[in-house]
Amino acid sequence: MDTLIQILDLTARSAIPLLLACLAGLYSERSGIFDIGLEGKMLAGAFFAAAAAAVTGNAWLGLLAGIAASVCFALVHGFASITNRGNQIVSGVAINFSAAGLTALLGQSWFSQGGRTPQLGSEQRFGPLELPFAEALSEVPVIGQIYAELISGHNLIAYFAFAMVPITWWVLFKTRFGLRLRAVGENPAAVDTAGVSVVWARYRAVIVCGILCGIAGAYLSIGLQAGYVKNMTAGRGFIALAALIFAKWRPVEAMWACLLFGFLSAVEIRYQGVELPLVGVLPVQLVQALPYILTVVLLAGFIGKATPPRAGGVPYVKER
Amino acid sequence: MAETGNVDSRNGSSDDQYAIELVGINKHFGAVHANKNISLAVRRGSIHGIIGENGAGKSTLMSILYGFYQAETGDILINGVKSHIGDSLAAIKSGIGMVHQHFMLVHNFSVLENIMLGAEDGPILNRGVARARAELERLETEYSLEVDPDAIIEELPVGIQQRVEILKALYRGAEILILDEPTGVLTPAEADHLFRILGQLKEQGKTIILITHKLREIMAITDTVSVMRRGEMVATRKTAETTVEELAELMVGRRVLLRVNKGKANPGEVKLSVRDLTVRDSRGVVMVDKVSFDVRAGEIVGIAGVAGNGQSQLLETIAGIRHAESGEVLLDGKPVDVRASADPAILRQRGLAHVPEDRHRMGLVLPFEENECSILGYHSSPTYLNGPFLNIDSIRADAAEKIEQFDIRPPSCRLKTANFSGGNQQKIVLAREMERDPSVLLVGQPTRGVDVGAIEFIHRRIIEMRDAGKAILLVSVELDEIRSLSDRVLVMFAGKVVGERDPATDESELGLLMAGVGADEEVEAAQ
Numbered sequence: 073m074d075t076l077i078q079i080l081d082l083t084a085r086s087a088i089p090l091l092l093a094c095l096a097g098l099y100s101e102r103s104g105i106f107d108i109g110l111e112g113k114m115l116a117g118a119f120f121a122a123a124a125a126a127v128t129g130n131a132w133l134g135l136l137a138g139i140a141a142s143v144c145f146a147l148v149h150g151f152a153s154i155t156n157r158g159n160q161i162v163s164g165v166a167i168n169f170s171a172a173g174l175t176a177l178l179g180q181s182w183f184s185q186g187g188r189t190p191q192l193g194s195e196q197r198f199g200p201l202e203l204p205f206a207e208a209l210s211e212v213p214v215i216g217q218i219y220a221e222l223i224s225g226h227n228l229i230a231y232f233a234f235a236m237v238p239i240t241w242w243v244l245f246k247t248r249f250g251l252r253l254r255a256v257g258e259n260p261a262a263v264d265t266a267g268v269s270v271v272w273a274r275y276r277a278v279i280v281c282g283i284l285c286g287i288a289g290a291y292l293s294i295g296l297q298a299g300y301v302k303n304m305t306a307g308r309g310f311i312a313l314a315a316l317i318f319a320k321w322r323p324v325e326a327m328w329a330c331l332l333f334g335f336l337s338a339v340e341i342r343y344q345g346v347e348l349p350l351v352g353v354l355p356v357q358l359v360q361a362l363p364y365i366l367t368v369v370l371l372a373g374f375i376g377k378a379t380p381p382r383a384g385g386v387p388y389v390k391e392r
Numbered sequence: 393m394a395e396t397g398n399v400d401s402r403n404g405s406s407d408d409q410y411a412i413e414l415v416g417i418n419k420h421f422g423a424v425h426a427n428k429n430i431s432l433a434v435r436r437g438s439i440h441g442i443i444g445e446n447g448a449g450k451s452t453l454m455s456i457l458y459g460f461y462q463a464e465t466g467d468i469l470i471n472g473v474k475s476h477i478g479d480s481l482a483a484i485k486s487g488i489g490m491v492h493q494h495f496m497l498v499h500n501f502s503v504l505e506n507i508m509l510g511a512e513d514g515p516i517l518n519r520g521v522a523r524a525r526a527e528l529e530r531l532e533t534e535y536s537l538e539v540d541p542d543a544i545i546e547e548l549p550v551g552i553q554q555r556v557e558i559l560k561a562l563y564r565g566a567e568i569l570i571l572d573e574p575t576g577v578l579t580p581a582e583a584d585h586l587f588r589i590l591g592q593l594k595e596q597g598k599t600i601i602l603i604t605h606k607l608r609e610i611m612a613i614t615d616t617v618s619v620m621r622r623g624e625m626v627a628t629r630k631t632a633e634t635t636v637e638e639l640a641e642l643m644v645g646r647r648v649l650l651r652v653n654k655g656k657a658n659p660g661e662v663k664l665s666v667r668d669l670t671v672r673d674s675r676g677v678v679m680v681d682k683v684s685f686d687v688r689a690g691e692i693v694g695i696a697g698v699a700g701n702g703q704s705q706l707l708e709t710i711a712g713i714r715h716a717e718s719g720e721v722l723l724d725g726k727p728v729d730v731r732a733s734a735d736p737a738i739l740r741q742r743g744l745a746h747v748p749e750d751r752h753r754m755g756l757v758l759p760f761e762e763n764e765c766s767i768l769g770y771h772s773s774p775t776y777l778n779g780p781f782l783n784i785d786s787i788r789a790d791a792a793e794k795i796e797q798f799d800i801r802p803p804s805c806r807l808k809t810a811n812f813s814g815g816n817q818q819k820i821v822l823a824r825e826m827e828r829d830p831s832v833l834l835v836g837q838p839t840r841g842v843d844v845g846a847i848e849f850i851h852r853r854i855i856e857m858r859d860a861g862k863a864i865l866l867v868s869v870e871l872d873e874i875r876s877l878s879d880r881v882l883v884m885f886a887g888k889v890v891g892e893r894d895p896a897t898d899e900s901e902l903g904l905l906m907a908g909v910g911a912d913e914e915v916e917a918a919q
Contacts, residue, residue: 251509251517263509266560
């Protein structure tokens with residue numbers, strides 16, 4: 073029971089940055105702007121959040137700085153692919169590269185710790201929140217344990233990430249913003265002829281994407297860890313992208329996909345070097361490769377046809 | 393300036409019998425003068441037709457009226473008031489609605505969502521949905537435009553999708569409705585229904601502008617008609633006071649033969665024979681269902697039908713592009729392995745030429761030069777080769793010859809294919825396929841997007857091929873074209889050949905067959 077709860081707890085922790093990045097991608101791609109720059113934006117968010125938190129001593133200012141940095145990158149992507157109708161993949165790749173380079177450069181020149189930011193104290197990060205009665209209930213078997221150890225004890229950003237799932241669903245399907253966002257990703261000409269600005273609708277989606285990526289990055293550097301380490305996103309942005317396709321661009325499915333990938337990395341962390349009956353010690357490399365192998369296998373055949381938004385990746389140009 | 397036989401709308405005489413007045417509109421696209429000093433007055437509560445060939449500037453003019461483009465000079469007066477229409481929103485606010493040729497609908501949205509888009513009534517949808525539903529119900533009963541508000545667009549037939557477009561405009565309070573080539577995708581019955589709806593809208597006092605290149609429609613429902621040619625408004629007539637011949641001449645700028653002149657067919661031996669051919673598409677849906685027919689040397693067999701009833705798949709299977717599930721095809725009496733190994737290259741060598749339905753997707757490589765496109769599929773012929781290399785000189789000489797024979801304009805074999813007009817692109821494909829002296833010619837939509845002058849030329853060449861003893865299978869969604877070219881007409885509906893008729897058969901009977909009504913019991917039509 074304890075092991076199971078431990079693994080599930082690890083699952084949730086690993087899934088949170090994926091979930092935030094995946095929802096970020098969902099807003100952008102549903103509006104027709106493909107975004108492989110999730111990774112870069114998360115990285116920028118993580119670095120600037122940690123840097124600002126270290127300098128100001130305030131976690132909230134750190135979070136804001138992370139969001140601001142990520143939104144800046146998102147706007148660059150928007151400017152390239154919406155305003156100038158550039159290739160969205162190229163722009164995304166450029167963002168990943170420049171974020172990786174910029175964070176390393178600034179990290180070294182500001183803090184001189186080989187690209188790290190200084191270790192953050194508890195004031196400078198989002199610590200775990202103890203939900204009411206967690207202590208009292210922890211003695212109750214199963215339900216109490218789950219409540220105290222699995223549900224309680226995460227930081228604010230974690231709860232926010234899971235709250236974003238129903239919120240995103242509601243925004244997408246029950247608001248004017250969502251209706252236009254989905255329409256602009258399927259048939260921008262229909263939106264244009266209805267007298268609504270395609271450019272503005274897409275920019276708004278891209279900005280929301282930037283905000284969520286920034287939060288995802290901040291979760292890594294000032295939530296989960298106590299400081300920024302070089303290249304700390306480690307491909308999570310790409311896994312989030314895989315989860316998005318896996319979830320067929322739908323919010324609730326996105327949560328399940330991220331939890332699945334989170335579960336795999338939890339298994340990886342938990343069973344690294346542990347002797348298992350029959351198989352012996354699993355090679356670390358194999359365990360680490362599992363999420364990626366699963367992604368390839370699942371995407372190659374097991375999820376059926378994932379139809380992306382019809383206008384995805386295509387810059388909108390008025391005809392003729 | 394173009395002489396307009398128009399009513400006295402000049403001098404800003406804005407008594408309000410006109411819903412729309414355009415005065416001196418000019419618009420360039422690069423070097424192309426798309427609209428030259430256009431003036432037009434549309435009387436309130438009337439149906440006003442605008443005809444012209446492709447590229448005559450009709451769509452540009454309407455896009456200016458709908459705020460998609462800005463005119464360089466000129467004024468737009470709506471109900472006598474000078475208006476600036478800077479974008480589609482301004483057009484909608486002025487009471488103008490537009491039904492585009494390619495519907496502006498979101499394919500995976502419901503009817504209701506499509507209608508609300510851009511007119512949602514507040515940031516949260518709930519309230520808007522309720523209002524839209526009620527309003528939709530009212531519009532539906534008022535104009536008898538029944539549509540299920542919760543149906544998903546892509547599951548609706550095109551005729552109903554078009555109805556949604558009309559409802560969308562009415563929901564936004566349109567008083568003036570512009571329809572751009574509305575009948576291109578409709579069956580004759582659906583087109584008639586549309587015309588009844590338009591008549592009803594007119595009775596309710598709405599003003600309708602109908603853009604089309606089909607003269608018959610103009611004669612059937614408009615009150616007034618304006619003709620555009622090469623960016624100019626060349627004439628405006630009361631429909632009752634003009635004739636089809638006069639309008640065609642105005643459109644093209646010279647006398648046009650509307651009726652195809654052809655002698656009696658002289659069918660010889662069977663060249664192409666299709667037996668029980670069944671084809672499924674990638675989703676496993678039966679697209680061609682046990683189709684059998686013969687095509688003889690020296691005859692044109694036309695396949696009529698509304699787009700999407702299996703004609704495309706039939707043509708592609710015979711051409712070897714798509715494989716059949718069962719059935720057989722005989723070419724010159726010898727079998728073609730349509731189930732597995734049929735291949736367009738081999739079939740070409742055996743004397744089967746194919747003019748594909750979609751010349752942009754299958755017939756041409758648009759960024760290629762004309763001479764390169766003119767050898768596609770025949771590029772391994774020794775004439776064009778010099779050892780392993782292309783013999784550029786011979787290719788260009790050959791292309792130049794075809795350009796002359798088929799009157800391809802501009803006569804330059806070094807021009808990019810994309811820069812030719814639709815009609816001339818089609819001639820490039822026809823020249824390539826016809827000049828190899830095939831014994832069987834498959835022709836799909838030979839005049840889609842081709843203007844009246846070129847249509848006449850293309851039709852004549854097809855008849856010449858027939859008279860030279862070729863077997864020709866013609867697929868077209870234009871019923872007029874099928875009737876005037878074919879010697880026998882097969883009608884396809886839902887993948888089956890539902891009947892064979894003489895081309896002189898009454899149009900309404902063919903139209904009903906195309907909708908699956910009155911199908912023959914004996915499906916084996918062409919034995």
